[in-house]
Amino acid sequence: MKVFLKLGWFFKERKKEYLIGLTMLALVAVLNLIPPKVIGYVIDEIGSRKLTPGSLGKWVGLIVIVAIxxxxxxxxxxxxxxxSSNYLAKNLREKLFRHFSKMSPSFYQQRRVGDLMAHATNDISAVQQTAGGGVLTLFDSVTTGGFVIIAMAFTIDWRLTLIALIPMPLMAISTSYYGKLLHLKFRDAQAAFSDLNDKTQESISGIKVIKTFGQQKEDTDDFTRLSNDVVEKNMKVAKIDSLFDPTISLIIGFSFMLSLGFGAKFIHEGTMSIGDLVAFNTYLGLLVWPMLAFGMLFNIMERGSASYDRIEQLLSVPVQIDDKEQAIDTKPNGDIVFSVNDFKFPDDEASALYNVHFELKQGQTLGIVGKTGSGKTTILKLLLREFEGFDGVIKFGDYFIDEYKKIKLREAIGYVPQDHFLFSASVYENIAFINPKADKETVERVAKLAHIHVDILRFTEGYDTIVGERGVSLSGGQKQRISIARALMMQPELLILDDSLSAVDAKTEESILKSLKEAREDSTTIITSHRLSAIEHAHLIIVMHEGTIVEKGTHEELMELQGRYYEMYQLQQLEQLVEKGGEVK
Known part of the structure; x- marks a missing residue:
């Protein structure tokens, strides 16, 4: 019954609807008592030869009215x-989704998408069933069973009622034991379903990679193994669940046996009529449903309890990065000061960044270069407040970034990540994501800045072309440029391009950067890139190595140093020369 206590907050919200529904359910239980009694009266009238067409019509009419x-x-x-149970499902889905939207990247690094989807679908359905079918079976089994027992005891014979109820304690003990087993087994079954759900999502998303490497058979075998595990664990649930009905039917059978045996004795003694015994056994038949419902109740409750525990466990995960009290409700703008002495990712012992200090004036461009894993993207994640807990300060304008509301900070930043995510919608809808009602001219303007407009016009349906899930129908360069156009729709104070030009050729890259420089003359830009041509024009370039800045300056200053940046530049120039067919002497 604990699950009903846990859902008490919802029952209070829908108090009116549940009171009306349960009152009507109780009235139905009372109405169900009338037909058995009528049958008893009719049998006694037949036995005494007092039944007339008029009285029969009266009894039939009463039963028809009861039925209506x-x-x-x-x-x-x-x-x-x-x-009302549908509203509970809606409430929990929205609560989970809001919770998901508040969580930081570390939350998603520790959990699989398929598992989160299972919580939002399968688990919520089980809880919904508790608030619907569970409430029904609990109240109906108690009211119908209670009214039937009262009718048996007070309108027929209390002695026979007590005798018929003798086997009932055995039913309570056995169903309680089955319920405890069911809770444990259903929790395992839900966990297995989460694994299967995650595998399905991952395989469908990565189907191109699976086919490219010829791993269809291995992937199918892995899916089959997980599917068999789901079946195996659900069969364990089904085996326990299947014990309820036979156990209850057996116990009810003993009650019928006792009522018939002792009822016949009471008729022989003259203390009960045949009509009373027929009515009594009809009432006893009405007890079958409450008893079966009682068994179903354990099933529903244990499923709902296990699922609600999983949902609560997820909702109890604290939001690691949240707004401060009285956070500033304005978009930041101005200079950026980044001064981090040390930063470690959660659960990591090694520093991801240390001694990283730079200032960027409003309207300037910062270029960040370095090998993979040198800390380039980590700087951006801290700027976006995706992680906290660093030793140092980061300012954007007049305030530290954690003094702004998160939504306002991110409204000021147009972020184009390395992993370009496009929605399964039209090109237009993807670009206008931040403002779905944007006019065509605005969308085309940012598309031209990102140098994707001409490509879009070549698509079958132009801007109305559906890109497929995650932009599957587009090339890497097209996805990158659509992502840049989407970020430009925000008209951000700070535009961050995290290696976002890697899939375009050098000429297109140059054109995009020239357009951005002209269009964003008074706005700040940060570009991370492996290709140095993307950041040559930057007002400040920092070279990252193993989490710290090893060189800092303009392109000209860094070339004069003839250090790490100079070596990278010379190597890339050599590579370009070779690609063009030049000779190295």
């Missing part, structure tokens, strides 16, 4: 109870 009333009440209690 029960029909109407059943319709409305279903609307109230099952309708």
């Amino acid at each position: 009333l029960a029909y109407m009440l059943r319709y409305y209690w279903r609307l109230m109870i099952f309708g």
